[in-house]
Amino acid sequence: MTRKKCFVFVVCGAKEHLDTLHFSLERLKKHSKAEIIVLTDSSRNEIKVAHTQIVDVKTAEHFDHHQASIYLKTGIHKFLPVGPVYCYLDTDIIALKDDVDKIFDEYTTPISFAPDHCKLKKFSPYSVNCGCKETWEQKRETFEAASLKYDKNRQIVDPVSVSKQKKLQIHFEHLKNNFPAKLFTAIRYFLSRKHFRLNEDFYFDKNERVWRDAETNSNILFEVDVQKIESETKFKFNKWTQKWLDQNKQDIWKDECEHLSEYIEDTFTIKVKNKNWQHWNGGVFLFDEGSHDFLEAWHQKTLDIFSLDKWRTRDQGTLIATVWEFGMEKHPTLNKKWNFIADYNNAGLEFKKEGKFTDDYWKTSYQASFVHIYHHWADENWGLWNWVEANPLNK
Numbered sequence: 001m002t003r004k005k006c007f008v009f010v011v012c013g014a015k016e017h018l019d020t021l022h023f024s025l026e027r028l029k030k031h032s033k034a035e036i037i038v039l040t041d042s043s044r045n046e047i048k049v050a051h052t053q054i055v056d057v058k059t060a061e062h063f064d065h066h067q068a069s070i071y072l073k074t075g076i077h078k079f080l081p082v083g084p085v086y087c088y089l090d091t092d093i094i095a096l097k098d099d100v101d102k103i104f105d106e107y108t109t110p111i112s113f114a115p116d117h118c119k120l121k122k123f124s125p126y127s128v129n130c131g132c133k134e135t136w137e138q139k140r141e142t143f144e145a146a147s148l149k150y151d152k153n154r155q156i157v158d159p160v161s162v163s164k165q166k167k168l169q170i171h172f173e174h175l176k177n178n179f180p181a182k183l184f185t186a187i188r189y190f191l192s193r194k195h196f197r198l199n200e201d202f203y204f205d206k207n208e209r210v211w212r213d214a215e216t217n218s219n220i221l222f223e224v225d226v227q228k229i230e231s232e233t234k235f236k237f238n239k240w241t242q243k244w245l246d247q248n249k250q251d252i253w254k255d256e257c258e259h260l261s262e263y264i265e266d267t268f269t270i271k272v273k274n275k276n277w278q279h280w281n282g283g284v285f286l287f288d289e290g291s292h293d294f295l296e297a298w299h300q301k302t303l304d305i306f307s308l309d310k311w312r313t314r315d316q317g318t319l320i321a322t323v324w325e326f327g328m329e330k331h332p333t334l335n336k337k338w339n340f341i342a343d344y345n346n347a348g349l350e351f352k353k354e355g356k357f358t359d360d361y362w363k364t365s366y367q368a369s370f371v372h373i374y375h376h377w378a379d380e381n382w383g384l385w386n387w388v389e390a391n392p393l394n395k
Helices: 015-031 065-074 100-106 120-126 132-150 159-176 179-191 226-233 259-268 289-305 316-325 383-390
Strands: 005-011 035-040 054-056 085-089 093-095 112-115 195-197 202-205 210-213 219-222 236-238 243-245 280-287 350-352 356-358 370-372
Touching (some): 005 015, 005 065, 015 035, 065 289, 085 100, 100 280, 120 132, 120 316, 132 226, 159 179, 159 202, 226 236, 259 289, 259 316, 280 289, 280 316, 280 370
Parallel strands (some): 005 035, 005 085, 035 054
Antiparallel strands (some): 085 280, 093 370, 112 280, 195 202, 350 356
């Protein structure tokens, strides 16, 4: 007998979150034939949920709206009927294609999540109050202030030049990861005279210290005044690695720490043996009645950290703890196409109009069925958002 399949959104609180739900709900209805449920606490909502299939759960008064949403999400197994296979979706998950119902075929008991866009050490400072995130932000603010003064690239704003600049930076990224090509390019550079030709598209003017478009000779990427930034910030630039280092010779953009692993062991006596494990993303997951033990453990840990100052109010740190408690760190994850996480700040993020996405400069790519817009929602200056909103795949 074919099992019933249901998508589930969880939301409560401010109008902006309900508006996000309504956008994603409308898109999912266009592409799915499955039942869609909204789990909410309607007493908290600033506007009414525009949907008929609602499960209304009264949450504790002492929870703020964020805590109430997390309570409903991690406690989802308590509030839905036993029997169907469910697919939980964050409200910022947008359906793109008519194949979205095939996600239910990907279920691997006892529960299935997709991988996050980063690894545990990088996620760590966003999950716990260890102070690392604030330290890094202070360094970056210092760098940003100097960069505004001495980086002429801030003046390049026209879309054509910005697009070419990104193409050039992608080429640099490929060189960074290919030592022989990097060495050969460096030798060619030092042997060149006034102009160094990188390829058929770009050349570097050594006198003017600027990268130019080979066809139009327009400025694409200025060389940054490193010495002035170094003098003002006390940071040092490593020309070979192309990295800015602080006084301790640490990359100012390397935002990783191991405090989350330490806090998991201190709080729950659970040892995360791989400190840089590829953790799961909580935005999409498949579950059924066989998932209840896992979900209950996740739920209880999440409630525990609500009252602990060293933990941020999030559910992914406790999800990591639960995975390792159950020995599921090698459990299969969903393909990224079912939860393609669009990180606005990732220079390797690109898309093609037919719906193909990459987050690593096209080393890998995905014909995404769901895209996860977790920040810069409705940013009309972002080409990816504009494409998603207009989504030609709907037509």
